[in-house]
Amino acid sequence: MRPKEVISKYGRCIELISMDPFFNEVTIGLFFKEPLITVYSYSKKDGLEDRLKQIRDRIVDIAGALPSDNFNQATFPCEMKDGCCSSPLRFVVKEAVMKDRPNDISNGISHKDLRSDMILSINHSLKDGINTYTVSGDGNAPKPEIRYRAVVNGLLKYGGFEKIDNFSFKLKCNTRNDKLINLLLPLARNISATEESLAADDMAGQMTTQSLGFAAN
Amino acid sequence: MINKDLNMTPRQRVLAALNGDDVDRPPVSNPTSVATVELMDYVDAPFPDACRDANLNAQLAITGYTELGFDSIAPYFSIIQESSALGCEMQWEQKDNWPTVRMNNPIWKTKNDIKIPSGFLEHRDNVAITRSINILKDEVKDEVAIFGKTMGPWTLAYHVFGVEPFLLKSIDDPEETREILRKLMDITILFGQAQIDSGADVLVVPDHATGDLVSGKYYDEFLLHLHQELVEELKVPLILHICGRTVDRMPSIAKSGMAAFHFDSKNAPQEAMDAVNGGIRLVGNVNNPETLYSKTPADVKKEVYNALDAGVQLISTECAIPLKTKIENLIAIPNSVQSWVKENI
Amino acid sequence: MIKNEGLLEEFKYVTVPDEQEHIEGLFASGDELMQDIAYNLISGNNTEVGVLVKKALDEGYSANIVLDDGLIAGMAIVGIKFRDNVIFVPEVLISARAMKAGMEHIEPILSASGVEPIGTVIMGTVKGDLHDIGKNLCIMMLRGGGFLVHDLGVDTKPDDFIDAVMEHDAAIVGMSALLTTTMPNMGTTIEAFDDAGMREEVKIMVGGAPVTQEFADEMGADAYGANAVDCVQKAKDIATASK
Numbered sequence: 001m002r003p004k005e006v007i008s009k010y011g012r013c014i015e016l017i018s019m020d021p022f023f024n025e026v027t028i029g030l031f032f033k034e035p036l037i038t039v040y041s042y043s044k045k046d047g048l049e050d051r052l053k054q055i056r057d058r059i060v061d062i063a064g065a066l067p068s069d070n071f072n073q074a075t076f077p078c079e080m081k082d083g084c085c086s087s088p089l090r091f092v093v094k095e096a097v098m099k100d101r102p103n104d105i106s107n108g109i110s111h112k113d114l115r116s117d118m119i120l121s122i123n124h125s126l127k128d129g130i131n132t133y134t135v136s137g138d139g140n141a142p143k144p145e146i147r148y149r150a151v152v153n154g155l156l157k158y159g160g161f162e163k164i165d166n167f168s169f170k171l172k173c174n175t176r177n178d179k180l181i182n183l184l185l186p187l188a189r190n191i192s193a194t195e196e197s198l199a200a201d202d203m204a205g206q207m208t209t210q211s212l213g214f215a216a217n
Numbered sequence: 218m219i220n221k222d223l224n225m226t227p228r229q230r231v232l233a234a235l236n237g238d239d240v241d242r243p244p245v246s247n248p249t250s251v252a253t254v255e256l257m258d259y260v261d262a263p264f265p266d267a268c269r270d271a272n273l274n275a276q277l278a279i280t281g282y283t284e285l286g287f288d289s290i291a292p293y294f295s296i297i298q299e300s301s302a303l304g305c306e307m308q309w310e311q312k313d314n315w316p317t318v319r320m321n322n323p324i325w326k327t328k329n330d331i332k333i334p335s336g337f338l339e340h341r342d343n344v345a346i347t348r349s350i351n352i353l354k355d356e357v358k359d360e361v362a363i364f365g366k367t368m369g370p371w372t373l374a375y376h377v378f379g380v381e382p383f384l385l386k387s388i389d390d391p392e393e394t395r396e397i398l399r400k401l402m403d404i405t406i407l408f409g410q411a412q413i414d415s416g417a418d419v420l421v422v423p424d425h426a427t428g429d430l431v432s433g434k435y436y437d438e439f440l441l442h443l444h445q446e447l448v449e450e451l452k453v454p455l456i457l458h459i460c461g462r463t464v465d466r467m468p469s470i471a472k473s474g475m476a477a478f479h480f481d482s483k484n485a486p487q488e489a490m491d492a493v494n495g496g497i498r499l500v501g502n503v504n505n506p507e508t509l510y511s512k513t514p515a516d517v518k519k520e521v522y523n524a525l526d527a528g529v530q531l532i533s534t535e536c537a538i539p540l541k542t543k544i545e546n547l548i549a550i551p552n553s554v555q556s557w558v559k560e561n562i
Numbered sequence: 563m564i565k566n567e568g569l570l571e572e573f574k575y576v577t578v579p580d581e582q583e584h585i586e587g588l589f590a591s592g593d594e595l596m597q598d599i600a601y602n603l604i605s606g607n608n609t610e611v612g613v614l615v616k617k618a619l620d621e622g623y624s625a626n627i628v629l630d631d632g633l634i635a636g637m638a639i640v641g642i643k644f645r646d647n648v649i650f651v652p653e654v655l656i657s658a659r660a661m662k663a664g665m666e667h668i669e670p671i672l673s674a675s676g677v678e679p680i681g682t683v684i685m686g687t688v689k690g691d692l693h694d695i696g697k698n699l700c701i702m703m704l705r706g707g708g709f710l711v712h713d714l715g716v717d718t719k720p721d722d723f724i725d726a727v728m729e730h731d732a733a734i735v736g737m738s739a740l741l742t743t744t745m746p747n748m749g750t751t752i753e754a755f756d757d758a759g760m761r762e763e764v765k766i767m768v769g770g771a772p773v774t775q776e777f778a779d780e781m782g783a784d785a786y787g788a789n790a791v792d793c794v795q796k797a798k799d800i801a802t803a804s805k
Contacts (some may be wrong), residue, residue, distance in 0.1 A: 003259065003544045012513070013543040013757050018254045018313035025263070025312055029543075040258035059394045072521040115758050143759050192720045192754035199689065199747075205254075205313045205540030206506055209429050209460050212296065212317065214375060382654065388606065388652040430651045 003042070010038040015090040016185070018099045018205065023051040030093040032086055035079040037065070039072045039093070058096035058102040062103035063088070064179040078173030085173065087160025088184055095183060109133075114190050116141035120151060122181055127163025129177045133161075134168045147189075155181065219243070219562050227288035228418060231362035234530045235419065235476040235498060242282040242558045243525060243532055245287045245551045248364055248421040248456045248479045248500055250294035250537035254313050255544055256280045263329035264540070265309040265316055268295060271348035274327065279353060282361045285544070285553040289419070292349040293366035294537065296423055299408045300368070300376040302340035303333075313540050323379035328393055331377075331400040338411050347415040354416030360393060362419055362420075364456075365412030365465060370401035371423025384430065387439070395439065402443055409451045420451055421479065423458040426466075428483075433465035441469050448474040456500060460536055464492050471496025482508075482520075482535045486527035500531040503550060510539045514549035525561075563591050566597035572604050575643050585642075588635035588791070595623070599632030599664065604639055606656025612663040617776055625671040628686040629706040634791055635666045637699055641789030658699065665702060679710035681801040686718030687770075688739045688747035697738040699709075699790040700769065704736075707794040709801075720747075722753030734800055736793065737783075739770040748773075749781040765800045769793055 001009070019025040022058025026043035041048060048101045052072040060067050065074040076085040095103075109122040118137035121213045125132050133155075135148040148167045155161055159180070171177060187194045223241040225233065230244040257263040260280060262273035278292035297316050301307050306319040325331060337343065346365070353363050368376075374397055376385045387394045409420050424444070426436050448455060454476035462483040463470070470478050471493040478497050480489050482504035489499055503509060503520045521532055532554055538547070564570050564586070576582050595618050602610040611633075620626045640657045643649045683704055687697050691760060695714070704711045712730050713721055723735055735755075739745045748768050755761045768778045769787035778786035785800060787793030 003255070004548065007548070008544045012545060016254065016541050016543065017542050019311070027258045027312075029255065044261065141759075144431050146756075146759055151294065190757065191748050192757060195750055202510065202539075204507070205315065206510070207249075207295075207315055207537040207539070208506070209425070209427055211316075212425070214380060214425050214427060214460075384652040385655055385659075388656055432647075432650045435650075435652075 003142060006040060006042070009033075010036075012042060014086065015093050017094060020051070020097055022097075022100070023047070026051075026122070028052075028055060028097050030089055032080070032083075032089065034081065034083070035075045036068055036073045037075065037080075037086075038070075055093070055096050059092055059206060062095060062179060062183055064177040065092075070082070076173075076177075077117040077175050078171075083171070085160075085171070085177075085180075088158055088180060091158060091184060091187060092180075103179050103183050105178050105182045109178055109185060111182075111185045111189060113137065113139075113141070114193075115150075116147055118144060118147065120147070120185065120189060122151075122185060124176060124178060129174075130164070130170055131174055132164060132168050132170055133181060136167070150191065151185070151188050154191045155184055156193070157191065158187050158194070159184050219558065220247070221558070221562060226360050227282070228359055228362040231288050231531070232418065232454065237498060237530075238533070242562075243530060243554055244289070244362075245554055246289040246362070246364070246500060246531045246533050247281055247287050247291045248289075248366075248533060249264060249423075249545055250291060251281045251285060251287065251534065252277055252294045252540065253538065253542050253544065253547070254540050256284065257282070263312040264294075264314070265311070268298070268309075269345050271345050271352060274337055274345050274349040275352040275356070278349065279356065282357070285327065285547045289362040289364050290353055291364040291366065291421070292353060293346050293364075293412075293421075296366075296368055296372060297376070298342045298346055299337075299404060300373065301342040302337050303373075303377060303404070315537075315540070318376045320376060320379045321413055323377055323382065325377045326382070328397045333404060335405065337404075338407065343408060343411070347476055348409050350412055350415040350417050363417050364421055365409065365415075365417030366421040367405050367409035367412065367451075368422065369405055369422045369440070369447075369457075370398040371424045371426045371440060373401045373404060374398065374503060375425065378530055380430070387431075387435070392437070398443060400440060402446065405447065406450050409447075413451065413453050417453065417454060419454045419476075421456045421458055422447060422475070425460060427459055427461035428463055428465065429461045433463075433469065436466040439467050441473060444470075444473040444475060457513055460537075464488055467492035467498075468494070473497070477531060479533065480535070486502045486524040486529050490527050490529065498530040498559050500533045501529060502533070502535045505535055505542075509534060509542050514545055514552075517546050517549040518553040518556070521550055525554065525557045564597065565594060566601050568601040568605070569597050572601065572639050572643075575646070575648050576639060577646075581642060584791070585635070585638055588631065588638060591631055593631060595621075596628070596631040596635070599628065600636030600639070602628065602775070603633060603636035603657055603660045603664065606657070606660050608660040608663040610664065612658040613668045615664040616678060617748070619667055625668045626706070628664070629668050629703075630688055633661055633668075634703050634794075637661055637703070638789060638791040641699070641791065645789065661699070661702060667708075668706070680708040680798065681734055681804075682710045682712070682730050683734040683736055683797060684712050684714060684723060684726045684730065684732045685715040685736045685738075686714030686726075688737050688744050688751060689717055689719050697736075700736060700738065700787070700793040703790050703794045704797060707798065709734075709794075709797060720751040723751055724754060724758050724760060727760065731744065731805060733764060734797055735764050735766045736787070736797070737766065737768050738757045739773060741770075745770070745773060745777060746781075748778075748783065752782045765804075767793065767796050 010031035015030045017028040031038040087214045118139035218239045220239045225241045262277040267273040267277045281287045309316045372512040456477045457475045458479040479500040599614045765784040767785035768783040775786045785796040
């Protein structure tokens, strides 16, 4: 398909992974046109369809998405109305393409904190019909409430979620999606490192006086 | 002036705009590069090979016209081809990053070191461009404008002497600096002419005396007369490209005699038009790192409209686009020009 | 009072009243040799600066006086001219070279003096920014002003600032940025200290050509240094306040 056809059919491009390390360094795009997300590449290399399906299946597996009938498409239970659940997709597709690890929630949603000795946990509960997620921690930290607030802020920022209070939040569509939250927790626990990583990613491939070397050292 | 009845080819449109003549609509041109990683996949011509192999280069370059709808094709994507041919140490990088010169290890120290190596034009990194232009000319004939590119002497000086040593020299020994630039002009002219002989309709001359580093007076003192000379030597329309904030030197640039100046988004379109005051056409200036890279087609449209409302004659991105730019934002540029014409003419 | 004719001409570029008062203060002694050093530094005459600094030290001027009244005073005007786009990078480079020529005679004396540092400062240019001229000037002057300074270099990540503060038990962090596109990384770094629960432990000062007091306030910085001289003064104010 030509680029204009791809855009017409699959919608806007949410994220580009410029070099797939597991398949001939092709560029993988994640597109969104309500209610579907589509994994696509302009490459014509043999075996590409299998790889695109693999990535789609990974997205389903690690982010709690639902596969559609097409091999390279998926959606979320909320059908992504008004773009719901689309905010975290740039992180989801990066994880799906670049890494080969499962998103294990058999022990609940938890990750080690990088700024303290705590193990951060996020617990789900149903309160007045709201699928509520609450951040807590176990272990030493001088001011744990600061960490919980920071984690909630990170999840709001990267997940597009809604705040309930300083330590709790929900998905905008009020569905339950433990896998998605577990995937985002490592990013949310250290916003500055995540921002740094995003900025470094963004800088690659930009031509500026700095990247050309035309900035005084 | 825009005259919708003219019914021009893309090439006619670009050349007319550069000449200040009437056009059927403002052309969308790319003096620098619109190569992206998606387009590289589409034609199976990834960096760095597409910078070093003429066939791959032409395959990738033509997508600017065939897939994006621009009125010109620019096969010289980066700014380092002839510096590689001169012997500079290169970092070719990979598919999603720009090749660069290792300027912390410069090849020359004084004017006496400057020498065009034998076989310079036959070096693979120069042939990648000249041969690509041949291929493109055979393919598009007179339908689409082909833009060659040749580095101006200031940019070459940064590459071959290193930025800090050259800037120090510019103030320690302005006379030697002038002599250096004079000698480097030979390279600019040689490579530029080779591209014209291969079929280039226009030449872009990046010469990075940017406001980041040097004053507007530097342009007057060191470059204006050399740029006027380039206009005499290279007999196709020339487009000067200088990044960054350049409003302070635009009145002088307008005296260069070049056909157009490709300007950066750090200069608002209206203030740029006021600064050149009709002395040179302007090309620009959709912002790259934020608008093209991170925002939406609607944001691109706003900037295109802003430039057109100010009277900018050729619409373009502000510089070589980020390689991970999404195609939908690039297609938004010609689409926006079309819709502006419908709404305003 | 400024007596050196060349210096008087240079002083005309200082147009902000507060800054005029500040610069006049730096030259208050009226000493001709010091003003000669300052003027030659502004003009980028590195050989002359080296000769004059050595002459001053041989004549019994203290290293601190030569540094403050000659070199730093000269760089104060350079900083203002660069900020106001009167001069650009080439001119700053030759003044920095002249400063370095003078410091070659002064640094050995200051290092040997065995004086307890006023405080420890971590200095770096923020993430994404490769400029270090401003930072290097500040570092030279901070050291001259009695601070122990650890230079993290350019393109410094927030985590590196944090790690350095912890490693060196520093109370002051100085960040510089020369590009408007990298200025927001000052905010990111300050947030990082917040995330790390260390915001109360350090005072953070910012500076660089595009940075303003307003921007510094918006980012949550504790202090803003308008130029290298101001940077030292702000660091001294912080050190004094913390005693």
